[in-house]
Amino acid sequence: MDQNRANGGALTPEARELLRALDRGAQGPAPLAGSTGGTPAPDSCNVVTCTARQAAQLLACSPGFVRRLARSGRLQGHKAGPVWLIDRTSLDAYRFGETTHDHIAGTSAAA
Template identity: 45%
Template sequence: MTTPDEVTVAVPRSLAAATFNALARYLADQTRTSGGALTPEARKLLHDLNSAASQPVSPTKPAGDAPATVMLGMGTVATLLGCTPQYARRLAARGEIPGAQRVGRIWLVPSTSLDAFRHERQEDPDGESGSAPPAEPR
């Protein structure tokens, strides 16, 4: 259970390695500058990020039988759609990618919704029905 001072942050597994590396560099600089040591909480956070980063990851499918929904950022969405991140954001903002959610300044898309959107685009690549426009070229 979290206390009022604690915050839970979900880091997509696909970003765990980059988050771990950035946080480790930052904490190393801070402890070098202050001459202090890492708190037990910081050590646990680094351990958890490192564990998540070392597990295999699929860009659109959760590992194993996990029921959790994997949320994808626009960079990953754009790569999987073969378009620019700006175009992916426009698709999300227009509601053309089902399930896309704006969280603060970023857009997140459930992997299952992206799979359905991609499947729909493959069935109708010309967008004749108007339900799935072709991807903007890079």
């Protein structure tokens, strides 16, 4: 007579595969090649960012315009999931008319 799992019988191959898949999922994603220690944060952990919505309030424009500025490279930023995070220093440089080169050199465009 066949034994079923309720009385100590063997698992079916399908049940065994399901348990393996659940175990793999519980262990988290496999590391990507070349990313053994994880991906470092952009530049430094001291980078202060704001969301595209917050940046838009400061610039008096739409969040979509801020996202376009970030995609074009006029603002430094990156996506974290669905949210754009904008580098606050880059945002301030844009707000006050400094070019990226001027900002790095510590001078203003008006000087």
